[in-house]
Amino acid sequence: MSSSNAFKGGEFLNRALSPSEIFIPEDFTEEQRMISQTCLDFIRTEVHPILDEIDFAKDASVMVGLMDKAGELGLLGTSVPEEFGGFGMDFNTSMLVAEACGGGHSFAVALSAHTGIGTLPIVYYGTEEQKKAYLPKLASGKWKAAYCLTEPDSGSDANAAKTKAKLNAAGTHYVLNGQKMWITNGGFADLFIVFAKIDDDKNLTAFLVEKSFAGISMNEEEHKMGIKGSSTRQIFFTDCEVPIENLLFKREGGFKIAVNILNIGRIKLAAAVIGGAKGIINLATNYSNERKQFGKSIHEFGAIQAKLANMVVRTFASESACYRAGQNIDESIASLKASGMADAESKLKGVEQFAIECAILKVHGSEVLDYVADEGVQIYGGMGFSAEAPMDRSYRDSRINRIFEGTNEINRLLAIGTVLKRAMKGEIELMPAAMAVGKEILGVPDFSTDVPDGFFGKEYKVIANAKKAILMTAGAAIQKFTTEIEHQQEILMGISDMMIEVYVAESALVRVDKLMLRDGEEKHHIARECALVYLHEAMDKIANSGKEVIMGFAKGDELNVLLLGLKRFTKIDAKNLIDARRQIAQAAITKNGYIF
Numbered sequence: 176m177s178s179s180n181a182f183k184g185g186e187f188l189n190r191a192l193s194p195s196e197i198f199i200p201e202d203f204t205e206e207q208r209m210i211s212q213t214c215l216d217f218i219r220t221e222v223h224p225i226l227d228e229i230d231f232a233k234d235a236s237v238m239v240g241l242m243d244k245a246g247e248l249g250l251l252g253t254s255v256p257e258e259f260g261g262f263g264m265d266f267n268t269s270m271l272v273a274e275a276c277g278g279g280h281s282f283a284v285a286l287s288a289h290t291g292i293g294t295l296p297i298v299y300y301g302t303e304e305q306k307k308a309y310l311p312k313l314a315s316g317k318w319k320a321a322y323c324l325t326e327p328d329s330g331s332d333a334n335a336a337k338t339k340a341k342l343n344a345a346g347t348h349y350v351l352n353g354q355k356m357w358i359t360n361g362g363f364a365d366l367f368i369v370f371a372k373i374d375d376d377k378n379l380t381a382f383l384v385e386k387s388f389a390g391i392s393m394n395e396e397e398h399k400m401g402i403k404g405s406s407t408r409q410i411f412f413t414d415c416e417v418p419i420e421n422l423l424f425k426r427e428g429g430f431k432i433a434v435n436i437l438n439i440g441r442i443k444l445a446a447a448v449i450g451g452a453k454g455i456i457n458l459a460t461n462y463s464n465e466r467k468q469f470g471k472s473i474h475e476f477g478a479i480q481a482k483l484a485n486m487v488v489r490t491f492a493s494e495s496a497c498y499r500a501g502q503n504i505d506e507s508i509a510s511l512k513a514s515g516m517a518d519a520e521s522k523l524k525g526v527e528q529f530a531i532e533c534a535i536l537k538v539h540g541s542e543v544l545d546y547v548a549d550e551g552v553q554i555y556g557g558m559g560f561s562a563e564a565p566m567d568r569s570y571r572d573s574r575i576n577r578i579f580e581g582t583n584e585i586n587r588l589l590a591i592g593t594v595l596k597r598a599m600k601g602e603i604e605l606m607p608a609a610m611a612v613g614k615e616i617l618g619v620p621d622f623s624t625d626v627p628d629g630f631f632g633k634e635y636k637v638i639a640n641a642k643k644a645i646l647m648t649a650g651a652a653i654q655k656f657t658t659e660i661e662h663q664q665e666i667l668m669g670i671s672d673m674m675i676e677v678y679v680a681e682s683a684l685v686r687v688d689k690l691m692l693r694d695g696e697e698k699h700h701i702a703r704e705c706a707l708v709y710l711h712e713a714m715d716k717i718a719n720s721g722k723e724v725i726m727g728f729a730k731g732d733e734l735n736v737l738l739l740g741l742k743r744f745t746k747i748d749a750k751n752l753i754d755a756r757r758q759i760a761q762a763a764i765t766k767n768g769y770i771f
Contacts, residue, residue, distance in 0.1 A: 181503070183602070184530060184531050184532060185593065187532075187678055189646070191635065191639065192681055192685050194689035197502070198499060199498060200498050200771070212275075214272055214276050217244075217245065217248060217276075218278055223279075229281050229282060230404040231403070231404075232404065235363040235406050237404070238404060242319055245316060249262060250272070251294075251314055252290075252313075252315070253269045255310050255313070256298070259311055260311040260315055266504045266505045266508065266525070266526075267498060267501035267502050273446040274447060274497075277451045278451050278453065280569075281402045281403060283447055283450075285405055287440075289319055289320050292440055293321055294313045296424075296432050299519045300381070305421070320360065320367075320368065322359070323370065324433055325355060325356055326355055326356060331582060333430065336370055338351065338352065338370065339373075342419070346419070349422065351371055351382065351412040351414075351415040354409065355369070358407065358408050360405075361407060362407075362408050364386065365385065366386070367386070368423065370432075378429065379427070379433065381422070381429040383421040384421070388416060392413065393409060396408060401575055402572050435526065435527055438527060438533045441533040441580045442504075444540065444576060445540035446501070446540075448541055448573075448576055449494050449544075452493075452543055452548075454569075456551075456769045458565050458569075459555070460764060463764065477757070479554060480760035481756050482550045482554055483759075484708070486546070487705065487763055488705045488712075488759060489709070491706075492683040495685075496678060496679045499685075500529055500536060503529055504525050504526055504528070504529050505525070510525075534590040535590050538671075539675050542583065547573075548569045552567075584668065591649075591668075605646070606653070609647065610650065612740075616647060616743065630692070630696060631688050631706075633748065634707070634710055637746075638677065641717050642677055647744065648673065651729065651733070652670065656728070676713040679713065683705065687702045687705070687706040690702060691703065701759055702771065704755040704758055708759070714747045718745040722738065726738075
């Protein structure tokens with residue numbers, strides 16, 4: 176795709192996606208698949224056999240040993256430039272690595288914290304000297320990293336942190352004083368990226384703090400619902416002296432670092448939870464094949480088949496959306512580099528451009544994993560509730576993902592909030608498109624039978640109408656509340672839910688269209704059924720969310736007009752979803768796991 180025609184973040188709301196424009200998992204090269212398989216093999220041979228040992232270890236030695244082995248394999252240097260001992264992978268390949276390691280439970284958390292929020296701030300914001308000093312150690316695993324942002328009184332409001340930094344009289348060191356909590360890898364990290372405010376600064380500054388510096392202490396390990404093997408500590412800094420050359424980026428630049436690194440963390444988490452969901456589907460399908468009730472395998476029961484099918488459908492859809500966005504980010508990075516922007520800055524700007532999609536995918540992926548884990552427990556029945564079976568750990572470990580990297584509520588608000596901000600700047604043509612839809616709902620309905628070309632002509636028209644439903648609802652809400660809309664969180668989250676569903680549904684459809692154009696319809700029949708089942712479910716959710724939003728602010732004639740418009744824009748032809756789910760389930764049962 177030419178740089179002039181490349182997708183921009185949030186543009187999916189008023190621009191159709193074609194099969195030639197989407198990257199799908201089936202596009203990965205043989206080399207990329209080999210990298211993924213290396214990760215999968217590591218999780219299978221090194222992590223899964225000792226999950227209990229990891230969770231119930233009395234110290235961090237087990238996790239440290241695994242991290243050391245991962246470092247030897249190169250799994251800790253995927254995003255570190257080659258000149259500093261890493262592999263310098265492109266963004267989508269690093270997403271594939273995150274997915275492949277995502278089924279590693281507590282280990283996956285430790286790995287992602289080290290390679291993501293623990294390393295990337297130095298990759299993107301460090302001076303040449305800081306990169307030379309720290310990145311080779313982090314890429315090899317010789318040193319482990321942790322990210323110290325959250326405080327007792329500053330969870331979602333990161334910039335409210337109270338940790339202070341003050342330059343000493345000699346001007347050689349900053350003296351840190353404060354408390355951080357929920358610090359992943361805190362118990363064994365050699366390097367902490369610590370956020371504090373210098374004097375009375377309004378915004379945070381980031382510092383690179385080595386474990387060997389005096390004045391660092393910590394509480395015992397936190398006792399958590401899940402991810403029990405992940406080291407989580409409170410860390411205290413008491414007159415901790417940090418050399419001035421260890422200030423990262425610039426004074427008051429810490430909040431920018433936090434925001435941009437969280438964007439990356441969100442979409443990487445979205446990839447990781449796909450790996451977790453696939454692992455649960457494999458276990459649940461295998462169990463359904465082996466477990467006998469009433470004289471036959473439980474997979475023969477329609478209720479079980481419906482569960483397996485929905486687990487596959489939602490995972491397939493989330494996977495489709497994830498790599499679509501990952502490639503968009505890679506294309507944005509390449510375009511920025513071509514314009515002359517420095518490598519590190521282009522990567523940050525490229526991800527920032529798709530902050531909306533990062534938030535959408537984090538929400539969707541984490542909620543899909545929770546759904547899959549819950550249904551996995553149900554398929555296992557009584558054994559699902561037993562700590563002797565694998566669903567116990569899967570269920571508990573999945574829950575944190577709706578809180579990690581900003582709660583899902585915060586991310587919903589972030590997604591729609593960023594759309595509105597960009598619309599006000601003219602970066603997304605939201606209001607002109609919304610006004611056009613407003614005129615359309617007052618006109619004569621379009622009863623034409625003309626549909627776009629391709630395998631999914633009718634369905635693409637459904638997607639286009641769903642986008643109109645979002646534009647209509649958002650436009651009317653903005654007209655109603657104007658600048659006060661930022662205080663209408665229920666309204667915003669409802670519109671955000673509509674956005675999430677249309678983005679994911681479109682991604683799944685176009686993925687399958689690309690496959691069928693390449694190989695023929697018959698070969699990808701099951702993928703087609705997955706995309707269509709998801710589309711029907713998505714349209715129901717869009718209609719329900721839209722109805723709740725509209726009834727939350729409109730009255731009288733306006734209410735009636737908007738509800739009629741919503742009904743028009745969320746219509747979809749009837750489909751036998753029960754039969755479709757049976758076909759999908761049978762494919763999973765035959766393969767004894769996730770299909771794709």
